[in-house]
Amino acid sequence: MKPSTHVLPRYRIAVVGTGAVGGFYGAKLAYYGREVHFLIRSEEERAAVRRFGLRVKSREGNFRVAKTHVHASTDTVGPCDLVLIALKATANDALPDLLAPLLRPDTILLTLQNGLGNEEFLAERYGPERVLGGLCFVCLNKTAPGVIEHLGQGAISLGEYAGYPLPRMHDIAWEFKRCGVNARVVADLAEARWRKLVWNIPFNGLTVLATSLRPPGEPPASTADLLRDPSLSYLARRLADEVIAAARSLGLDVPSDFADLQFKRTAEMGAYLPSTVLDFAAGRPMELEAIWGEPYRRAFNAGAEVGRMETLYYLLRGLRR
Amino acid sequence: MKPSTHVLPRYRIAVVGTGAVGGFYGAKLAYYGREVHFLIRSEEERAAVRRFGLRVKSREGNFRVAKTHVHASTDTVGPCDLVLIALKATANDALPDLLAPLLRPDTILLTLQNGLGNEEFLAERYGPERVLGGLCFVCLNKTAPGVIEHLGQGAISLGEYAGYPLPRMHDIAWEFKRCGVNARVVADLAEARWRKLVWNIPFNGLTVLATSLRPPGEPPASTADLLRDPSLSYLARRLADEVIAAARSLGLDVPSDFADLQFKRTAEMGAYLPSTVLDFAAGRPMELEAIWGEPYRRAFNAGAEVGRMETLYYLLRGLRR
Numbered sequence: 001m002k003p004s005t006h007v008l009p010r011y012r013i014a015v016v017g018t019g020a021v022g023g024f025y026g027a028k029l030a031y032y033g034r035e036v037h038f039l040i041r042s043e044e045e046r047a048a049v050r051r052f053g054l055r056v057k058s059r060e061g062n063f064r065v066a067k068t069h070v071h072a073s074t075d076t077v078g079p080c081d082l083v084l085i086a087l088k089a090t091a092n093d094a095l096p097d098l099l100a101p102l103l104r105p106d107t108i109l110l111t112l113q114n115g116l117g118n119e120e121f122l123a124e125r126y127g128p129e130r131v132l133g134g135l136c137f138v139c140l141n142k143t144a145p146g147v148i149e150h151l152g153q154g155a156i157s158l159g160e161y162a163g164y165p166l167p168r169m170h171d172i173a174w175e176f177k178r179c180g181v182n183a184r185v186v187a188d189l190a191e192a193r194w195r196k197l198v199w200n201i202p203f204n205g206l207t208v209l210a211t212s213l214r215p216p217g218e219p220p221a222s223t224a225d226l227l228r229d230p231s232l233s234y235l236a237r238r239l240a241d242e243v244i245a246a247a248r249s250l251g252l253d254v255p256s257d258f259a260d261l262q263f264k265r266t267a268e269m270g271a272y273l274p275s276t277v278l279d280f281a282a283g284r285p286m287e288l289e290a291i292w293g294e295p296y297r298r299a300f301n302a303g304a305e306v307g308r309m310e311t312l313y314y315l316l317r318g319l320r321r
Numbered sequence: 322m323k324p325s326t327h328v329l330p331r332y333r334i335a336v337v338g339t340g341a342v343g344g345f346y347g348a349k350l351a352y353y354g355r356e357v358h359f360l361i362r363s364e365e366e367r368a369a370v371r372r373f374g375l376r377v378k379s380r381e382g383n384f385r386v387a388k389t390h391v392h393a394s395t396d397t398v399g400p401c402d403l404v405l406i407a408l409k410a411t412a413n414d415a416l417p418d419l420l421a422p423l424l425r426p427d428t429i430l431l432t433l434q435n436g437l438g439n440e441e442f443l444a445e446r447y448g449p450e451r452v453l454g455g456l457c458f459v460c461l462n463k464t465a466p467g468v469i470e471h472l473g474q475g476a477i478s479l480g481e482y483a484g485y486p487l488p489r490m491h492d493i494a495w496e497f498k499r500c501g502v503n504a505r506v507v508a509d510l511a512e513a514r515w516r517k518l519v520w521n522i523p524f525n526g527l528t529v530l531a532t533s534l535r536p537p538g539e540p541p542a543s544t545a546d547l548l549r550d551p552s553l554s555y556l557a558r559r560l561a562d563e564v565i566a567a568a569r570s571l572g573l574d575v576p577s578d579f580a581d582l583q584f585k586r587t588a589e590m591g592a593y594l595p596s597t598v599l600d601f602a603a604g605r606p607m608e609l610e611a612i613w614g615e616p617y618r619r620a621f622n623a624g625a626e627v628g629r630m631e632t633l634y635y636l637l638r639g640l641r642r
Binding site for chain 2: 216309319
């Protein structure tokens with residue numbers, strides 16, 4: 001057997017938005033020797049990362065990226081081959097300025113953001129052929145500046161925004177795999193995004209509503225709190241089934257019983273706090289349009305019955321603190 | 322022209338549940354000389370009514386029923402011709418014991434309670450032919466023991482539970498009219514109940530959810546707060562339209578544009594607090610099943626699309642304090 005003739009691409013990578021997701025996947029790549037430049041806009045966090053490194057605490061083994069490239073602005077990063085976009089979708093307005101210094105004509109933009117509309121945002125400005133989407137199936141919390149707690153899972157599904165996967169997409173997936181990330185390439189990114197929404201729409205939304213009821217100072221409501229309440233648990237399941245029906249009405253292949261598996265896994269996850277709940281509890285903006293508004297509008301416009309999604313969306317919009 | 326030969330019935334009337342609604346309509350009847358017996362279970366309130374009378378504050382003119390029949394138990398009332406039932410629907414379990422001393426075989430039971438299921442509760446136990454339903458279109462708050470504030474409106478629609486209106490129903494409506502209450506007889510009680518739900522389901526429900534978000538100590542959210550918020554106002558309208566469609570799917574004659582008038586009137590009402598919000602804010606049980614559960618189940622079982630009603634019902638059920 002011939003040795004592999006595959007030539008490793010030597011990606012220069014920027015992580016725009018070093019939150020829990022950007023920090024975790026960027027740290028994986030950096031830990032395994034890739035050149036990763038982190039945009040960290042908090043001075044306190046830059047100082048912490050410069051002093052202590054970027055730290056990941058995980059039951060699968062803690063690790064630390066001791067020396068890495070930390071930037072206050074993308075101006076000092078310069079052109080890259082691959083940009084991981086992990087800002088909150090609510091901060092997309094800042095993206096054009098942040099991305100400008102990073103772009104060559106062939107720079108690949110991989111958005112790891114939640115929900116719908118982020119690939120479109122990039123495709124309109126930079127061309128659809130440069131845009132990839134990544135879905136992160138991972139439980140993460142940032143617990144301190146430069147410290148990310150990895151609570152479970154970690155897989156990433158990668159898809160082309162426009163059309164079927166190209167070779168460079170498989171290369172990128174392999175780069176993740178070589179760095180210890182369970183990456184896979186999906187043929188239909190829209191379908192993958194809707195499959196993820198089957199979980200995010202009910203669980204992120206209802207934990208926020210349940211949290212909104214609690215007196216200030218009490219801990220936010222977790223997925224376990226939700227599943228423990230028969231009314232909210234039933235509603236979560238009805239919402240999940242409505243999202244599946246919506247996806248199917250958009251022509252996407254999501255099995256009717258897809259929620260069974262999701263609920264089984266959620267019960268096994270324990271008391272997880274979705275990122276939206278943490279945002280809400282901390283007074284940060286929620287990814288309202290990406291997770292609830294845009295999916296609702298697309299399904300509604302396709303003629304699907306989306307009364308539950310509609311109610312949840314407008315309640316979250318109206319009940320924002 | 323001959324003088325009327327109509328002989329006034331001399332009703333002996335009991336009011337079971339002297340809250341804002343029972344107190345207001347009972348006070349009207351008593352003020353105009355009818356024999357009204359009030360069940361008042363709070364000792365403090367009985368003392369206040371005995372000392373100061375039952376007082377109604379209203380822009381249409383304050384009035385006071387100085388001497389009236391106040392009872393701690395229905396045992397001391399004895400058999401009546403007409404019983405006005407104005408307990409919260411959540412207290413229906415107490416009704417059989419409360420009603421027993423009041424009943425002759427022909428005693429008429431008029432429930433002024435909200436929502437669906439109350440006539441059925443009475444009809445199952447006492448026979449459908451004795452049961453009337455009354456819908457109160459009135460803004461009332463009980464502001465102190467024995468003091469009812471009348472904020473607006475006041476009409477009452479009366480209907481037979483079983484079949485078309487009988488003469489005794491018209492007699493009762495006339496008794497209300499002679500006592501200054503704008504009473505009318507409706508041919509279809511179910512239709513009238515659903516028309517009222519077009520308002521109660523969204524406005525009672527969403528003001529509760531909006532209130533649930535506010536920190537303890539802040540005033541509850543009013544209908545005006547709801548209408549001021551573009552998201553919640555839109556959602557209220559979508560819910561109202563869904564309730565209309567549900568009623569129509571049950572074969573009831575509610576016009577498709579019925580919500581237009583409701584929303585116009587609500588805007589004119591100002592900052593009204595529906596009774597459910599006051600109950601919720603005070604930690605009292607809400608009429609969850611009568612206003613949200615039973616209508617949702619009936620429409621769902623009839624095959625109507627009720628995703629919005631379903632979401633609201635399960636949220637209210639799950640978010641109860």
